Amino acid sequence: MNGVVEATNNYVKRILRKVIDNNRYWHEKLPFALLVYRTTIRTSTRATPYFLVYGNEVVIPAEVEIPSLRIIPEAELSDAKWIQIQAENLELIDGRRINAMCNGQIYQNRIVRAFNKKVRLKNFSHGQLLKKIFLNQDESKGKVSPNWKTPYIVSRVMTGSALILAEIDGEVRPKSINSDSVKKYYI
Template sequence: MTRSYKDWSSKLPFALWAYRTSVHISTGATPYSLTYGMEAVLPIELKIPSLRILMESNLSESEWASIRHQELCLMDEKRLKAVYHVQDYQCRIERAFNKKVRIRELREGDMVLRES
């Protein structure tokens, strides 16, 4: 992608765009959709219209506004679903961690490292 590490700042917007429009395992959604209540329009969709873009282009402004209002009303529900997804994800991570943990019991006389 790059031959020099000095131009990292010019690549940063592309990295941020990829991060914000990718589905995250922990939430099950994209950060963009949790912020704005809808999926982002990808740059390729402007050149080669997707079904979503074609459907939106045929709507009148009032129809589009009412659909957008409905999406915004459902945004709290979507965020709540993401919170439940995060809690479930944390439980799965905890179970995976706890499988590998060995419980040690210290008794008087055991040698331990003491930090002063």
């Protein structure tokens, strides 16, 4: 959830950067930036956040003052008929939200497929020589020292890309290690 909030904040900041002339009066433009954010159709859901919350598309103040084709039919309705149409729209909201959720899942699956096309799996086997890469410099002693230790031997391959390594002398290391932090050792 925290990632969603950060993404939203970054998106709103990007909109604000496009709208403001100087940084001193950004707070005056914030409502307009939020309106833009809430009324922009998302690729993932194919709907606006405003629509998903309220079930209707937003009516901007200019459309109320100068009636548009979308507003004129509603303006000529009686109160009872308008209430009936709004009640029917409320019944349709759940279906539209389910459609948006399905579109979101389809979008996520498309993103996962695109990502997985670029992933190359590392296959390790028992007895293979590897070198452990230091991801942080804490284990290494200085900036000019090598970023890997003497070669290790794969003692056991576990599920989820975890490996149990053994020293060259045969001593098995007690902790498993992620296969992302090792490379094949070539003699």
